[in-house]
Amino acid sequence: MKKKLLCLAGVLAVMAVVLIAVQMLLPATSIIIPIVGAPAVNPSFVIASKPTIVTITTIITDLRVISESVNLQQVDSTGAFLKIISPMRKDTANPIFFDAQFSINSPTPQTLFFRVSAGFRGMLQRINSKIVPITVTSLQEPSWSTYGAADGYSFKYPSNWVVSQLEDGGYAISTPNAPTEPTEGAELLITPYKNDSNLPIEHYFNGTAGPDFYTDTQQIMPISVGSINGMRFVGIPTDLTDETIVLPINTGFIVISSTAPPEVLQIFLSSFVFEELQ
Numbered sequence: 315m316k317k318k319l320l321c322l323a324g325v326l327a328v329m330a331v332v333l334i335a336v337q338m339l340l341p342a343t344s345i346i347i348p349i350v351g352a353p354a355v356n357p358s359f360v361i362a363s364k365p366t367i368v369t370i371t372t373i374i375t376d377l378r379v380i381s382e383s384v385n386l387q388q389v390d391s392t393g394a395f396l397k398i399i400s401p402m403r404k405d406t407a408n409p410i411f412f413d414a415q416f417s418i419n420s421p422t423p424q425t426l427f428f429r430v431s432a433g434f435r436g437m438l439q440r441i442n443s444k445i446v447p448i449t450v451t452s453l454q455e456p457s458w459s460t461y462g463a464a465d466g467y468s469f470k471y472p473s474n475w476v477v478s479q480l481e482d483g484g485y486a487i488s489t490p491n492a493p494t495e496p497t498e499g500a501e502l503l504i505t506p507y508k509n510d511s512n513l514p515i516e517h518y519f520n521g522t523a524g525p526d527f528y529t530d531t532q533q534i535m536p537i538s539v540g541s542i543n544g545m546r547f548v549g550i551p552t553d554l555t556d557e558t559i560v561l562p563i564n565t566g567f568i569v570i571s572s573t574a575p576p577e578v579l580q581i582f583l584s585s586f587v588f589e590e591l592q
Contacts, residue, residue, distance in 0.1 A: 348376035348434045350443040354536040354546065355428075359449050359580040365419040371538050372402070372430045372443055375410050383433035383440070386414040391427055393445055402430060411536070411543060420450040451577060458585070461485070465506065465563065467540070470585035472578070475501070482506060484568075487582075501574040502582060503555075509566040515545050518567065519560060527558060540586040563588065 351373035360366040370386055384402040389395055402412035418426070430443040458470040461477050463485065471477060471487050478486045478500075486500035507524055519527040528534065532549025537559060544561035555571040557579065572579045 348374075348378060348432075348437065348441050350374055350430050350432050350441050352444045352535045353428065353430050353446045354538060355446050355448055356538045357580045357584045358447070359451055359577045360418050360420070362423050362450050362452050363419070363421050365417055367415055368418055368448060369413055369415050369538050370402075370428060370430070370446070371411060371413040371536050371543065373410050373536055374412060374432060376434060378434040378436060380433045380435060381412075384412050385431055386416070387429050387431050387442075389427050389429055389445060391425070393427075393429070393442075399428070402432075408543070413538070418448065418450070422450070423452045424450050426450065458581070460585075463504075465568070467563065467568075467586060467588045469582060469587075471502070471582065480505075501572065502579070503571040505569045505571065507567040507569060509562070512565075515560050515562065515567070524567075526552065527560070537583075539583050540588045542586075542588060559583065 354371045356369050356371075357366065360368065374384065381404050382401070384404070386399040386402055387395060388397050388399055399416050400414045402414045405411035405413065412430070420426070426448045427445050428448065429445045431440050433440050457473045459473045460468055460470050462468045465483070474490055476488050476490065478488065480486060483506045485504040487502040487504075488499045489501060507518070509518060509523075511523065513523055516528070518524050521529070527545075527547045527550055530551045531547050533547070535546050537544055537546040539559065539561055542561045542563060544559060547558040547560070548556070550558055553571070555573055557572045559570040559572075561568050561570070570583070572582075574582070
């Protein structure tokens with residue numbers, strides 16, 4: 315019996331040595347590298363010499379993230395570090411979201427570059443997000459009018475454009491020379507969707523309850539419009555629009571489809587006020 319126990323102990327010792335050796339030989343690639351989500355910028359266009367508050371939001375789902383280490387950095391076009399702008403605030407209601415607000419007041423047109431950087435437990439080096447640009451433009455904001463929607467939100471639009479309310483409760487915003495049919499010539503289209511099942515965006519707009527915005531879409535990223543966190547889709551293969559923004563409001567969604575110039579879309583989005591949610 316004693317010999318059997320000694321033999322078993324020897325086998326266990328050999329197994330332990332083998333296990334340690336295997337762990338030492340495991341390639342570094344077996345470690346799951348955490349990901350810092352692509353930052354969403356609102357607005358991504360600012361006007362030169364006009365102080366503008368910019369919000370940058372990212373998503374980090376990895377539980378190893380050290381929340382206090384997440385910060386927003388300014389870099390150059392090659393990704394070389396320039397300076398830390400501010401720490402990123404963790405959303406207490408949705409802890410995978412981190413955001414930072416700061417002011418830009420550049421006297422000259424240029425492109426500024428930013429990224430989010432975070433530390434993770436068990437990682438010696440920080441992990442950086444993709445770089446996102448903010449364009450400082452000399453474009454002067456034209457005269458814009460305010461339209462108060464029936465759903466408890468308002469937005470601004472160029473004063474010489476036309477806002478048409480649609481039968482489904484949405485809105486078409488068109489240039490003066492657009493075709494008579496509002497939806498055909500709309501540069502900006504707001505479409506409401508009911509969400510009786512209370513589905514999240516990724517489950518509603520995957521082709522099950524609503525249109526499919528996810529399959530083969532070129533870019534998908536979070537966006538903050540007013541006080542609402544939503545999703546931005548660029549290059550939806552089944553859609554003729556340039557960009558589509560989905561925002562959850564009340565018991566449903568509004569989908570903003572745009573073929574407008576990027577600077578017009580940015581001013582339009584930055585003008586949204588959700589009155590019932592303030």
